[in-house]
Amino acid sequence: MTIDYQALRDAAVAVETEPMHQNFVAFRMAFTPSVALALLDEIKRLEDTNIDAMCRIAELETNLAALVAENAGLKHAMAVTLEHVSVTDAGQAGVAAMIINDALHHSETPATDAFLAEVKTEARKEGAYFVANRMLAAWEAGFIDDTAKNAADIARMILTSTEFMANAPEGDFDRSFSDGVLEDIAAQLRKGGNQ
Template sequence: MNKQALREAAERAMHDDWGYDTDIFHEQVTPSVVLALLDECAALAAENAGLKSALNDILQPDAAVLERNHRVRALDAMETPATDAFLAEVRASARNEGINYAASRLAAAFNHGFLDKPVSEVLDVTRMILSAKEDLSNDPLPAADGLSGEYAEKAIEEWATQLRKGVQS
């Protein structure tokens, strides 16, 4: 279930956008979709209640006698699969939005004359950026060298230094 697409369809249906067929939204919101969303909500609420209870136990005044290691072990033992899944979905959505934004910025820069490159090169780079969505969705963990931005930031510094040297000469 694509929650972002579902949200967008609901927002369009709610505002009764001109020309938007609300039947499309009603086709997407099936009883199974509603039940899945309610199940997810219930699982998150149950995990939240469990976390609150565990934290209350740990933070009780009489808990001061507990060893620090015991508290740390108690916190580490807490499992939150529904929360972890929800947050993974949020991260994936945000990552995709960032990738779309980067590709759109590149396309706009080219279309407005800011890039003096052949269209085939810009097309290849734009496709490469957009393909990162699929590459990253197939990898459960981000690549150790790919998502921090350090490489790009270092390259920008080097390019800026080269440009400054070129201006000074």
């Protein structure tokens, strides 16, 4: 049901400003039981959306707090290391750099790692969207000579791949497989094959 909020507001304001019988009747006509139920449904939907948003905000705040704690820990580790290493000549500067690098390399940062994994997954998804968009634009412009069904199937396959990116092994994001298949296709074409 579509609610005419302005008409409902106008009828309510009219009752407030001029409480006459005809204004009450107009308000009663605008504020029917179905309008009341629709408004209650909308309130419930908005409450649910608000609860979901509050949960997401709490999750993000927790993640942020973990990142801040890890960052503070790393800064503290560097400060402590620098306190214990007196850098007075170039030789000691190299030793200090090695100690700091070793300390950072062995630091565990699960919140940072999770955050970076999420950023990487989102970037990969955007890359897939870019590829699908470019492929369809090339097909639409006539640069790819194939059927609409095949173009749509390929685009859907590319877009569907985003569902599996978060759990895919790192090797799946290396282009070596694609390069190998393209080399095989090129070899077939040189031999006169067209498939």
